[in-house]
Amino acid sequence: MSDTPRMIFVNLPVADLEKSKAFYEAIGFTNEPRFTDETAAAMVWSETIFVMILTHDKWKSFTDRPIADRGSSEVSLALALGSKEAVDAMVEAAAAAGGTADVNPVQDHGFMYGRDILDPDGHVWGPFWMDPAVASGEAPLPEVAA
Known part of the structure; x- marks a missing residue:
């Protein structure tokens, strides 16, 4: 096995590259200018997680499959944050930057808290917090009412 870290590059089609770039910067991503034109x-979340936002024409150079419209849901991308307050702050920043807050019901299970946002193109992002003791296995996973 290689010493190269495993990385993920999430590719998303966007209608307005500059608007989307500003949105992602507002919720905590940073732009990597070496891979931007x-x-x-290229919007960086961490050393191993990148979101590539692509104009529709660029997207279509990779696939003939249709771009999902804002009314559909193709994937939900979850982002782990350090606190419930950080989740709320991201949701507020997303709404202020052209996104839509709370497109799904808020999930608050005590040990885990999450909210969903839409970016300007309708991609679903789910910032969430989980109690570190539960996440690490130091504390048992509480039962969650269905």
Whole structure:
């Protein structure tokens, strides 16, 4: 096995590259200018997680499959944050930057808290917090009412 870290690059089609770039910067991503041009922008979440936002024309150079419209849901991308307050702050920043807050019901199970947002193109992001003791296995997973 290689010493190269495993990485993920999430590719998303966007209608307005500059608007989307500003949105992702507002919720905590940073732009990597080396991989950004007028057709795409690399938005960095961590050393191993990147979101590539691509103009529709750029997206279509990779696939003939149709781009999902804002009324559909193709995937939900969850982002782990350090506190419930950080979740709320991201949701507020998303709404202020052209996104939509709380597109699904808020999930508060005590040990885990999450809210869902839409980016300007309708991609679903789920910032969440989980009690570190539960996440690490130091504390048991509480039962969650269905």
